[in-house]
Each structure stands twice: as C-alpha cells, then as structure tokens.
Amino acid sequence: MQNEARLLHVTGTVQGVGFRPFIYQLAKAHGLFGYVKNLGNHVEILIEGSPESLEKFLKELPEKKPPLAKVTEIRSKNVPFSGYSKFVIVPSESGVFENSIIPPDTAICEDCKSEIFDPSSRYYHYPFTVCTNCGPRYTTVRKLPYDRENTTMADFPLCPECQLEYTDPLNRRYHAQPVCCKKCGPEIWLSDPEGNVLARGYEAIAEASDFLQQGSIVSLKGFGGFHIACNARKEEPVKELRRRLKRPEQPFAVMAKNTGVVESFAELECSGREYLTSRRRPVTVLPKSKEFNLAESASPGLHNIGVMLPYTGTQNLLFDRESDAVYVLTSANLPGRPMVVENKEALEKLKGIVDFHLLHNRVIANRNDDTVIRIVNGKPAFIRRSRGFVPEPIDLPFDIEASIGVGAEMNSTVTVAKGKLAYISQYIGNTSHLETFSYHLEVVQHMSRLTGIEPIHWGCDLHPAFNTTRFAIKMGKENTLPVQHHHAHMLALMADNSLPQDSRMLGIALDGVGYGTDGTVWGGELFESSYFGYERLGHLLPQPMPGGDLVSKVPSRGVLGILFERLQRTELEKLPLSFPQGTQEFSAVMKQLERGVNIFQSSSTGRVLDSAAAMLGICGIRTYEGEPAMKLESAAKKSTHIVDLPIVFREAGKSGLPALDTTELLLGAYELLGKYSSADLAFAVEESLSKGISELAVSLAAKRGLEKIGLSGGVAYNEHITSCMAGTVREAGLELLTHRQVPCGDGCISFGQALAAGMRTNP
Ligand SMILES: [Zn+2]
Ligand SMILES: [Zn+2]
Numbered sequence: 001m002q003n004e005a006r007l008l009h010v011t012g013t014v015q016g017v018g019f020r021p022f023i024y025q026l027a028k029a030h031g032l033f034g035y036v037k038n039l040g041n042h043v044e045i046l047i048e049g050s051p052e053s054l055e056k057f058l059k060e061l062p063e064k065k066p067p068l069a070k071v072t073e074i075r076s077k078n079v080p081f082s083g084y085s086k087f088v089i090v091p092s093e094s095g096v097f098e099n100s101i102i103p104p105d106t107a108i109c110e111d112c113k114s115e116i117f118d119p120s121s122r123y124y125h126y127p128f129t130v131c132t133n134c135g136p137r138y139t140t141v142r143k144l145p146y147d148r149e150n151t152t153m154a155d156f157p158l159c160p161e162c163q164l165e166y167t168d169p170l171n172r173r174y175h176a177q178p179v180c181c182k183k184c185g186p187e188i189w190l191s192d193p194e195g196n197v198l199a200r201g202y203e204a205i206a207e208a209s210d211f212l213q214q215g216s217i218v219s220l221k222g223f224g225g226f227h228i229a230c231n232a233r234k235e236e237p238v239k240e241l242r243r244r245l246k247r248p249e250q251p252f253a254v255m256a257k258n259t260g261v262v263e264s265f266a267e268l269e270c271s272g273r274e275y276l277t278s279r280r281r282p283v284t285v286l287p288k289s290k291e292f293n294l295a296e297s298a299s300p301g302l303h304n305i306g307v308m309l310p311y312t313g314t315q316n317l318l319f320d321r322e323s324d325a326v327y328v329l330t331s332a333n334l335p336g337r338p339m340v341v342e343n344k345e346a347l348e349k350l351k352g353i354v355d356f357h358l359l360h361n362r363v364i365a366n367r368n369d370d371t372v373i374r375i376v377n378g379k380p381a382f383i384r385r386s387r388g389f390v391p392e393p394i395d396l397p398f399d400i401e402a403s404i405g406v407g408a409e410m411n412s413t414v415t416v417a418k419g420k421l422a423y424i425s426q427y428i429g430n431t432s433h434l435e436t437f438s439y440h441l442e443v444v445q446h447m448s449r450l451t452g453i454e455p456i457h458w459g460c461d462l463h464p465a466f467n468t469t470r471f472a473i474k475m476g477k478e479n480t481l482p483v484q485h486h487h488a489h490m491l492a493l494m495a496d497n498s499l500p501q502d503s504r505m506l507g508i509a510l511d512g513v514g515y516g517t518d519g520t521v522w523g524g525e526l527f528e529s530s531y532f533g534y535e536r537l538g539h540l541l542p543q544p545m546p547g548g549d550l551v552s553k554v555p556s557r558g559v560l561g562i563l564f565e566r567l568q569r570t571e572l573e574k575l576p577l578s579f580p581q582g583t584q585e586f587s588a589v590m591k592q593l594e595r596g597v598n599i600f601q602s603s604s605t606g607r608v609l610d611s612a613a614a615m616l617g618i619c620g621i622r623t624y625e626g627e628p629a630m631k632l633e634s635a636a637k638k639s640t641h642i643v644d645l646p647i648v649f650r651e652a653g654k655s656g657l658p659a660l661d662t663t664e665l666l667l668g669a670y671e672l673l674g675k676y677s678s679a680d681l682a683f684a685v686e687e688s689l690s691k692g693i694s695e696l697a698v699s700l701a702a703k704r705g706l707e708k709i710g711l712s713g714g715v716a717y718n719e720h721i722t723s724c725m726a727g728t729v730r731e732a733g734l735e736l737l738t739h740r741q742v743p744c745g746d747g748c749i750s751f752g753q754a755l756a757a758g759m760r761t762n763p
C-alpha cells in the first residue's frame with residue numbers, strides 16, 4: 001500500500017511532561033518517520049508511513065501518553081507525502097508561546113523514589129531526584145519557553161552523566177528540565193538558627209528527622225516555599241510550636257509516610273483516599289478516627305484534620321528512619337502573609353520559632369502553598385487551589401477576550417483568561433497586608449508572562465477601598481469592570497459547571513461579606529444569575545453588626561446585634577459570650593445598639609453561623625479565619641437529638657424582598673438552651689438555616705422558571721449545610737450545582753471577574 005502523511009496538532013499540557021520523547025518512541029515503535037515540534041501550548045507532529053501504522057499510532061497516542069500530559073484536542077489532516085527517512089525531535093524555537101501550558105508541580109514518582117532508596121543507584125539518598133514524570137515544574141519556571149535556562153535549574157549545569165540521560169530520547173529523564181544528581185544538582189544542608197551548617201546531604205535529613213523525633217521544631221524548604229515541622233505524635237512539640245507562632249487554635253496539617261499510618265488517626269473514605277494519594281498530593285481534610293493517635297492540639301476542637309503524604313524527595317527521606325512518624329507541616333508565614341521562600345528570609349523571619357533549618361540552594365521562582373481539599377457532599381471542594389493544580393487551566397464553555405481578574409481582598413487569587421482557557425493563580429492571601437499585596441502584583445505579572453496573555457479587560461471587586469480594586473482601575477482604566485462580589489461567585493460557579501453562555505440559574509451565594517449595591521454588606525444572597533447580569537431575588541434578613549468588621553473577630557458582638565431587640569439585657573448577660581475586653585466591651589456594644597451608633601447592616605450567612613457558635617458557647621472570640629463556623633460544624637457532628645427550629649420568611653425592610661428571618665432562628669435556639677446540648681442546637685441551627693435558604697431558593701426558582709440552582713461561597717465548605725441543601729433541592733426535582741475545580745470561597749472571585757470582564761464585548 002502507498003505510504004501516507006499526516007500532520008497533527010495536539011493541544012493541552014504537552015510541554016515539560018515528556019510528550020515529545022513519547023511521540024518519538026511511539027513513531028519508532030510503528031516504523032514511522034517525520035518530526036515532532038513544540039509550539040507552546042500545542043505540539044506539531046508530522047508522521048509518514050503505511051496507513052495501517054498511522055492508524056495504530058493515532059489510536060495509541062491518547063491511550064499511552066505520559067502521566068503528566070493532558071491532551072485536550074488532537075487535530076489531524078492528510079498532507080502530501082514528503083519522504084522523511086527518520087523520525088526527529090525538532091528543538092524548540094523561541095518566539096510566540098501564547099497560551100503555553102506549564103505543568104504543575106508533581107510528587108516524586110515511584111521510579112525515582114525507588115532510586116533514592118537503592119544503594120546501587122547514583123541517585124541513592126539524593127533528595128532532588130526527578131524525571132520527566134515527576135518533580136517541581138511551575139515553582140521553577142522564570143519565563144517561557146519552558147527550557148532549562150529559563151528555570152531555576154539554570155544555576156546547575158548538567159554533569160556528563162546527567163547530560164547523557166537528558167539527551168537520550170529513550171531515557172526516562174530525556175529533556176526533564178529539573179534533572180540533576182549529587183554531582184551537579186542542588187545541595188541540602190541542616191543549619192542552626194544562626195545559619196551555621198551542621199550537616200550536609202543525606203546526613204542533614206537524617207539529623208533533622210532525629211531532631212524532630214526528639215521534639216525540636218525544624219523549618220523545611222520545599223518546592224514552593226518553607227514549611228515548619230514538628231512531631232505530631234507528642235503534645236509538647238505541637239503546643240510549643242503554637243506558643244511560638246502565637247496560633248493557639250488554628251488547625252495544623254500533618255504528613256505521614258503512607259495511608260497505613262494515616263489510618264491510625266484519620267478515616268480514609270474512598271474519595272478522600274483518592275485525593276490523598278494522587279500525584280498532586282493536596283492536603284486532604286479527613287475525619288479524625290476514633291483512636292486519634294496524634295497530639296490533640298494538632299487540630300483542636302475540630303472533628304477533622306488536614307493530611308498529606310510526602311511529595312518531595314526530602315520529605316520521603318525524612319521518614320527513612322522513622323516510618324511511623326507523623327509530622328505537623330504548616331506553611332511558614334504570618335497569618336494572611338506570604339509564605340517564606342528564601343533562605344536568608346527564613347533565618348530572619350523564623351528566628352525564635354524554629355530550632356533548625358533544613359535548607360537547599362535551589363531558588364523558588366514561584367511561591368506555591370499546599371492545596372487543601374475537603375470532600376463535601378461526595379465531591380472535592382477546594383479550600384485552597386495551589387500546588388499540584390496551578391497553573392493548569394480551566395476550560396471555559398465559550399470564548400472570551402484577553403482579560404484578568406484581580407480577586408477580592410481575602411484568600412485572593414489572580415486569573416488571566418483568553419479564548420477558551422482561564423488560568424487561576426496559586427493562593428495569594430489577604431491583600432490588605434502590604435506584603436501580601438506586593439506578592440499579588442508579582443503574581444499578576446508572572447501569570448501574564450507565563451501564559452503570554454496581555455489582558456485587555458480588567459475585572460475587580462465593587463468595593464472601592466480594596467487594594468486590588470484600586471490597582472485594577474489604575475491598570476485597566478476605562479477597560480475596568482467592577483463586578484459585584486456574589487455575582488462573581490455565580491459566574492465562577494456557572495463556568496465551573498460548563499454552563500453555556502445563554503444559561504440562567506437561581507444562584508445562592510453564602511459567605512462572610514461582600515459589598516452590596518445598596519450600601520449594606522451582603523453575604524446570604526439569592527440571585528437570578530446569567531453570565532451578563534443578576535437580579536437579587538431574596539436574602540437572609542439583614543442584621544445589625546455592632547462595630548462592623550469587629551463582629552467577624554468577636555462573634556459574641558453579633559449575638560448581641562441579632563438578639564438585642566428581642567431579649568432583656570439580663571437575659572443577654574446570662575449567655576456564655578466572651579469579649580476580649582470583658583464586661584466593659586459588652587456594655588459598650590449594648591450602648592452602641594441602644595443609640596444605633598457604629599452599626600452596619602449585613603445579610604451575611606457567615607456572621608449568623610458565627611453568632612450561633614458564640615451563643616452556644618462554642619466560640620465567642622475568633623483566633624483564626626473560619627474558626628467559629630468550623631467549630632460549630634464539628635460540634636454539630638456530636639448531635640444526638642433532632643430539634644426543630646422555626647423557619648420564618650418575611651419581607652425585608654429595605655429591599656422589600658423575601659428574607660429568611662435569622663432572628664427567629666437564633667431565638668428558637670436560645671429558648672432551647674439547657675434543654676438540649678449545644679451539639680444538638682448547633683446541628684439544628686445549620687439544618688434549619690440550610691432548609692430555609694434552599695426552600696426559598698426552590699420557590700423563587702419555580703416562580704422564575706429557572707431549572708438550575710447553584711451554590712457558591714465559603715459556607716459551602718460546610719458538609720452538613722451543603723448536603724442538606726442538596727437534599728431539599730433534589731426533593732424539588734432539581735440538582736444543586738456546586739463547584740468542581742475552583743474554590744467555592746473567595747479563591748474563585750478572580751475567575752468570575754475575569755469572565756465578566758472578558759465577555760464585555762460579547763453579544
Ligand atoms: Zn520520577
Ligand atoms: Zn549530574
């Protein structure tokens with residue numbers, strides 16, 4: 001039969017993942033000639049040979065692709081036969097690399113892992129061992145194209161042995177940019193707090209593991225930043241770490257060698273296991289097991305704990321001598337501030353916090369925190385989407401123009417988007433801190449540089465005082481679109497569920513706070529939402545927030561705000577509330593409420609849950625973000641009696657819209673104090689709140705003829721609330737849409753903003 005030729009264009013994550021050598025080997029296996037060439041976000045392949053072999057090649061390409069490659073599209077066309085006599089890999093040309101996709105950082109693979117534990121391997125005990133199928137990527141890339149000289153590995157010229165492996169298309173390390181060995185690669189060492197070197201190489205890791213066992217606190221430099229570690233099996237080191245970090249309650253994530261060890265302290269449901277063991281290695285939030293064989297202070301007052309398995313060579317080697325060890329592994333940062341990434345910075349900023357540093361000399365080009373996932377209603381919910389996922393793009397259901405979303409204020413991310421792809425950045429943090437905001441600016445530049453997307457349209461929050469809003473207006477000028485916070489949640493949710501551009505949905509946004517269009521603070525909203533706009537149809541009853549933002553830090557204030565008009569002062573005094581300034585603060589808040597001074601109105605769902613936690617004596621003063629609602633959920637898990645609380649709807653004064661009366665809800669719980677446990681009442685508050693909101697949503701959807709109901713916002717991380725709402729919506733014959741690949745908290749805001757801005761010119 002006559003030989004034929006095909007020209008293929010393969011799109012997706014096909015750079016830096018061993019895709020070209022794979023094609024080379026596949027072509028060779030079928031006796032095909034031609035070439036493979038990298039063109040940024042896609043690879044061009046010309047293959048020539050018998051039609052039979054061409055068919056086999058095309059069939060096996062998607063089936064046998066390398067583990068880190070993600071193929072989104074293969075376009076193939078017949079071209080004239082030109083008679084190649086071999087198959088070649090054409091070197092990358094510099095030039096246009098728009099929409100080039102850099103792979104995320106990936107856990108060390110089994111092959112590399114067995115080499116670092118094999119005394120006969122030249123990689124024995126070498127923590128930076130990597131290959132095409134594993135290791136750091138995004139955190140090493142300075143600019144495009146993704147070649148070694150544009151990564152932080154440029155500081156380490158290859159030795160002859162590594163060069164051989166790097167240039168051999170049949171080797172597992174062919175063109176793996178971070179490839180290196182003991183002779184030519186980065187070095188690891190253990191230092192004291194002053195920076196004096198105590199040990200190098202494997203010895204440094206072994207000593208660090210000994211120190212950890214003995215109760216010391218050690219910093220560890222990883223892929224995307226520093227962690228602080230201590231022994232999680234013992235109370236003393238964990239308590240000491242809390243004291244030094246001034247974090248009395250905030251849960252710490254822990255790391256164990258394997259799932260066998262994890263089972264000694266956490267329950268591994270099927271879906272939890274899948275994420276925990278995936279090569280992306282997120283922190284997976286798992287329920288604590290009955291026999292919780294760890295320090296209670298690792299995750300105090302909560303029914304669950306964040307767990308991860310080792311993903312770097314160093315982390316794996318830390319378990320070499322102590323396979324049963326469990327370490328606390330928490331990001332080295334001040335709350336809301338960026339994680340430490342430089343050695344010098346670690347020595348300065350972690351003074352007085354850590355006893356030893358396990359350092360290395362590979363520079364971190366991109367800071368990248370651990371991803372945190374929780375399984376909610378059977379689906380993964382991203383509390384933080386970062387390492388292992390970023391910068392993998394999200395596919396959009398339609399084309400948009402080049403745009404950027406700068407996020408809100410808390411838990412911010414940045415999204416750049418163009419065409420059918422959106423790239424959400426790593427977790428940035430609280431941009432009201434100057435240090436975090438300057439990191440935010442870095443991420444904006446970097447995301448644009450790495451994706452080659454020059455944003456035309458800028459999306460930002462409606463809140464005029466956010467640093468991110470001011471920045472977007474300065475940059476985008478008349479091309480800046482302020483997007484209402486909860487509408488941004490809805491846009492993100494719709495695109496996350498691939499809804500087409502003409503879709504309409506009854507959207508429920510439940511979160512802490514977002515700037516409303518009527519001068520009040522929103523946070524418990526029911527919208528008719530489309531990609532192009534929204535109409536507010538209902539909400540939670542606005543409640544007085546004495547002291548504004550202070551209510552989020554002192555939920556006890558919220559209780560007084562909600563119940564002030566319905567209870568006597570003597571009754572309020574008897575509640576198990578707590579205030580940082582004691583009774584003085586109580587009196588001051590009462591005075592504010594009597595005079596109506598310094599009171600803000602808010603329909604926030606978060607504040608209602610926080611207030612319930614305070615009223616039930618579960619958490620009156622917050623020590624970390626989300627604490628009251630998280631502890632309320634954990635308390636509710638212990639509930640043994642079903643209690644009904646009143647679900648009352650009324651017309652809200654200012655908006656005239658139907659509202660769920662949260663005063664009646666809290667008052668109902670108040671009247672049962674003492675008759676039922678705080679666990680029963682915590683469960684009842686969550687249950688009635690979810691039922692009330694979802695019943696209102698179902699009736700509004702029916703009225704408007706909307707066939708879809710969706711839920712976004714930080715409250716959606718609450719397993720009980722989300723499952724309960726999904727149940728009510730299901731009973732109405734509908735399905736509750738929730739997030740899939742994008743956080744439901746404010747990590748999704750930049751994504752929603754980028755969509756809104758990028759669609760501006762669409763019909
Ligand atoms: Zn590997
Ligand atoms: Zn080498």
Ligand SMILES: [Zn+2]
Nearest residue numbers: 511713745746
């Ligand atoms: Zn929000």
